[in-house]
Amino acid sequence: MNVIPLSAFDLSVAAGLVVLLAILSMAMQLGLGKQIIIAAVRTTVQLMLIGLVLKTLFDRAHMAWVILLAIVMLSVAGYEVMARQRRSFGGWWGYGLGTLSMFISSFTIAVFVLIAVINVEPWYTPQYAIPLLGMMLGNTMTGVALSLDRLTSGAWEKRGIIEAQLILGYEWRPAVSEIVRESVRVGLMPMINSMAAAGIVSLPGMMTGQILGGSPPMEAVKYQILIMFMIAAGTGFASMGATWLGARHLFDERQRLRLDRLKEGRA
């Protein structure tokens, strides 16, 4: 079975729905009209571009190009993490914190799965490597952003409570442990929910795509399970890593709570 090709007209019908949503939200004064349109345009342009990039990449699979694309994807994800926080760390920390933890967890897990589980030859075959990494990063990004946002705003709101414990001679770790736990929990919840609801409430996007593309359902399901596990592990490790690093950086070498290291975000 072949995929039924979509024409430009088909897509503009779907775009009409988004425009309708934007108009409605403007009428309700949600202040989201502009954001919806910009996001929709970004989706279109970015996906078109990546389509072109993938087409070129699939034609000549070279490790350097795959890695370059992976780095670009990671850099953008790192920026998104920072931009989604109400208060993020200033300077390089703000960017590096999320990026580093996503790099370690997403890249390691993606390469591990490519080599040890899927066993594709060579391991960087772009048809496998890029979509896997993309799905990992997309979800990890959400988890890390949620965790860090909760961590920094939690520390900001509860500074009195944290400092009260430092004043009594507690170490920084117990003083911030409740906020750390809460932050990791917030980062992991979406993933746990989507694992629990998968197949019953929602049909995951990747599996749906494979089925639409003509794969046998059981093969699509197996890949989806693999992906879900990768994403769960990747999101979990990245959230934990970013939260831990972030919590550490909230304090200096004299165990002072340094909220001056945070800056107001736009989100």
Place this chain on the structure above:
Amino acid sequence: MGDLSIKQLRCHHIGPVDLDVAAGQCVSFAGPSGAGKSILLKAIIDLIPNNGEVSFDVQSRKHMRASQWRKQVGLLPAESFWWCNRVGQHFPELNEQQLDWFAQLGFDKQVLDWEVSRCSTGERQRLALLRLLCHGPKALLLDEPTANLDTTSTEKVEQIVIAYMKAQQCPVIWVSHDRSQNKRIASQHYVLEQDGQLQRVAA
């Protein structure tokens, strides 16, 4: 037992501050609001970035972990914060002496089961002092410890602090706007001026 010694302490606009408080001595700090009395106390316990040398019992704070330093030099902030639901969860195991302090401030043992959110401001202020004393600091920095208290409670707080100071032979810095209180409890008096200079004044 030991002296608290502050040399060339600077923080924001405050300082340089030089001050020695001997073991078993109480000094009072007064000064206009916004002069930075609370900031100065926080700088002494190294809770906010600052420069200078502070030592207790001839041991400099820079040679010990910050947490260790703050265990020795205990600060009672002007506003008290509580991180657990119940009062008792903020206290270590209590001995007879400590339960006696509770009684002197008008609390019986039941108070440990109270929910913090149901305590009044005055109750929280007294409980915060008890919480600090029960952690056993060797020097006391008290930031307006009787600001929200009536006359009776104020006297009780003064008595407990003085008794603790004498028993432990610890140096005490007491921040207060009440001149008659300062006269009662302190042997030396200082004013932190708006320009950040700490001046010794006569009682």
